[in-house]
Amino acid sequence: MKVINFGSLNLDYVYHVAHIVAPGETQDTADRTIFCGGKGLNQSIALAKAGVEVYHAGMVGEGGEALISMCEKEKVGIHYIWKIPGPCGHKIIQVDENGQNSILLYGGANQKFTKNYVDEVLADFSENDVVLVQNEINLVDYIIEAASKKRMKIIFNLSPYNQNLEKCDLAKVSLFLLNEVEAEQMTGRSDVEGMLQELKYRFPAAEVVLTLGEEGCIYQDASRTFHQESFHVPVKDTTAAGDTFTGYFIAAKVFGLDVREGLIIASKAAAIAVMREGAASSIPEKAEVLDMEL
Template sequence: MKVLNFGSLNIDYVYRVEEFVRAGETLTAKERRVFAGGKGLNQSLALARAGVTVFHAGAVGEADGGFLLGILDESQVDRRHVRTLKEVASGHAMITVNSRGENTIMLYGGANQSITGEHIQRVLADFSPGDFLLLQNEINHLDLLIRSGHERGLRIVLNPSPMTAALREAPLEKVDYLILNRVEAGDLCPGAAEENLLKALTERYPDTGLLLTLGEEGAYLHHRGKTRFQKAFPVKAVDTTGAGDTFTGYFVAGLVKGLDEGEALERAARAAAIAVTREGASASIPGIDEVLAFDF
């Protein structure tokens, strides 16, 4: 069983501020740091650090992509399906983190939005029914990826972020697992009260594994008529930027390793809790030995 993550590769510019800037306001940042990021890259690193072999597919710019390729190599992520493009810059994100560890993120797609249909079909041809296909919404042709992956019998896991109008019209019923937070769930189920989001999701996607993450309030997983709750582990958050990606990567890794859904959920929650105690996205993702040994 193989894991393909067809996802974004970004350079993250992280600014620390006391409070988020308001419209018309100018603030001075306390600090600026540069990290490798993108939901795709972060989730591949989480899979690798969880002890799973992962193949990453995507694109970077020739001028600035070497930094990102080096990170993949250091983490032993197979990047044979990553293309280097001459005519476009790598994707990047502008991230602000306030004094409470909360974040805002603005994305520039760059090479992530230059994926071609030919690239997709060439990559998917290397994978077989039962393999995992992990997706986010930071690259183009997501609709084609879902349809083509489903036709090939791949087990599709989608983190529907960032949420867009086009994503709401995508064939999400073909996805095996949706991993989403309350904002994304609300966007997919407009009008549903917050306390009824999981019920609304199950009515809309009855055959899909639905994993609703609620930050420090824990997470719910509904699949095949059964609902599980996983508490959040108590930690002091420093930076929540990479928590969701860490959670997603570790959950998928658990399934690949043969854990049942409850065990995979618990391991993902442990890993995400450790990640929020550190700065950065990819830099904050813990390794499997630390996750298993950490004493909360």
Template sequence: MTIWNLGSINSDHFYGVDHLPEPGETVLSETMERGLGGKGANMSVAAARAAAHVSHIGAVGPDGQWAVDRLTEYGVDTRPIAQLDTPTGHAVIALDAAGENHIIVFPGANREISRDAIGLALSEAAPGDILLMQNETNEQAYAAETGSKLGLKVAYAAAPFSAQAVRQVLPHLDILVLNHIEMAQLVEETGLLPGPKLGVDTVIVTKGAAGCVFYDRSNGFDAIGFDAIPVDAVDTTGAGDTFTGYFLAGIDRGMAPEEAIGTAIKASALMVTRRGTADVIPDLKEVLDWS
């Protein structure tokens, strides 16, 4: 089985600051690092490191071959990634001593992926494969509809949150992963809670250090809570992406959702003890050995 990820690829620029700036405030940074990022790339790396076969559908600019090479090194199939004339997406990340962040994202090539490229990639998919999407690319609605027609299990991480984007893909979704703030935004925009009216079989609401809540059609959408693992976090950037990638990899390997969530929680807890994004996502052996 394969996870097909229509996802962003960014160059992440990390700036270490004493505290996150308030509106109108200028702060100095004593450190700066560049790494591979973007919600799509993070999730692809996480799923690949969790022993899934991952094929990434995306785009970079003339300056982005290093990112494609890095994804390949991490075990991701990068053949569906196009090189365009538009610059590669990038993110500016201010990171304070407590591990909290402010992030500004320039989408770049991520928003110029063609329908032809998506259709060509998905023509190789098989029923039962997983299609994963986030909100940092274009053509999610087309991909979701196409994937659903092909018999793929369609998963969606609703970040950055957009009510319009969610409404467009909602009829085609099997799995929805979002954080508690995004869930509140979804309820405000649609009036729908996880359940039959929302129409999504599996919903996971992540709550950071408070764990997550799992809703599934199989148990009547009763809320099942999972605790997070207490750690001393140094960088929370990409923790949710790591969770999503690991969870879907577990589902792809035939794990029960509750077991997949347990592994995903452990992976994201380990990840936030490290500084960085895709480059520091732990592999499955590290996660299983970690206590």
């Protein structure tokens, strides 16, 4: 079973601040660091580090050589990464003294997908394979439709949540991964129980993983619900925690592990990531995750 990840490739400009900047405020920063990132890149690397055969489908612009090199270094398949004219996608990330972040996203090359490109990539995959997608790229609706026609298992991380998702046939999604903010935007409910009920009502056949930050996460399918507590560790930077969790949880599914075991492994991986600075660079190796006692 192979995984093809249609996802973003970003250069992350990270600024360390005393607190997240308020409207109208000007604040000095302690420093600036540039990392390779993007939800797509981070999740591909997490999958690869968890031992999955994963290929990345994405676009890079000027200055994107570092992003391709990062994928190659981490054993992510790069055959489907295209280099195109124009600027790379990038993020401006503020990280405060408590490790919390605020992110401004510029799409750049990530918004240059074409239907022909999607078709060309998917021609190499079959119904036994998995397609993973996030919402930092364009044509998400077409990717879901095209993958569904090939009867692939579709996994969707609904981040960031915006009006583009209204065009997507979400009934074709096999597994949703989302956080509390995204779940509230999607369902109109502010309570966790209500979110889960609404998601089950709308998508009765789908699996759902709802991440709750310090409160852990909840898995739900048609007949089961599991809660997994988070592992409390010193927090340095939460930027790639969700992507690390996503990659490791999907890996557990690919390898046929029990859902509860997958939740534990993914939560451990995310805990390690928040203790480190950066996005892709903070994602732990599989051996670190399996050996860590929390």
